[in-house]
Amino acid sequence: MASxxxxxxxxxxxxxxxxxxxxxxxxxxQAREAETGLALARAEHPDLILMDIQLPGMDGLTATxxxxxxxxxxxxxxxxxxxxAMKGDEENIRAAGCDGxxxxxxxxxxxxxxxxxxxxxxxxxxxxxxx
Ligand code: MN
Numbered sequence: 538m539a540s541x542x543x544x545x546x547x548x549x550x551x552x553x554x555x556x557x558x559x560x561x562x563x564x565x566x567q568a569r570e571a572e573t574g575l576a577l578a579r580a581e582h583p584d585l586i587l588m589d590i591q592l593p594g595m596d597g598l599t600a601t602x603x604x605x606x607x608x609x610x611x612x613x614x615x616x617x618x619x620x621x622a623m624k625g626d627e628e629n630i631r632a633a634g635c636d637g638x639x640x641x642x643x644x645x646x647x648x649x650x651x652x653x654x655x656x657x658x659x660x661x662x663x664x665x666x667x668x
Contacts (some may be wrong), residue, residue, distance in 0.1 A: 539656055540564040542583040544574035544600065545618060546592050554587060554618075555644050561649055571595035575603060578610050585614045585656055588635065598633040605634030616655050618643075 539657060541563045545551045555565045564598035566581055571636050572593050578586060586604070590597040604610040617630045617638035630638050636658075 538562060538564050538582040542566040542577055542586045544568045545589040557645055557648060575600055577605055578613060587618045588615050590617055590619045594602035601633045601635050615654055
């Protein structure tokens with residue numbers, strides 16, 4: 538069973554994401570701010586992190602940079618959860634090290650299929666091509 542860490546400060550979004558993921562059979566870890574999320578990521582090493590960008594205190598892109606610059610957590614897939622849809626935002630999200638993003642609002646089927654496709658995608662750093 539794949540595990541997903543959701544780092545999201547909005548209670549309604551957290552509740553919905555957790556409900557959809559748990560119903561689909563994922564083990565869900567929850568954090569409402571980046572610091573708790575970082576601690577959970579290091580301790581539990583989830584398969585995927587859903588990272589809200591706008592968080593109280595440390596923002597999601599900073600938290601992503603910290604995780605991606607640490608060899609112990611760099612292999613965890615991070616998908617930004619964002620309401621940002623403006624030009625340049627995707628660039629910022631990729632530059633911070635996110636593997637992709639899911640636009641809010643969360644829509645049940647699309648959300649699940651996006652999670653599944655990210656989990657199915659091979660991590661290049663963990664699976665170097667055999668030459
Ligand atoms: Mn937020």
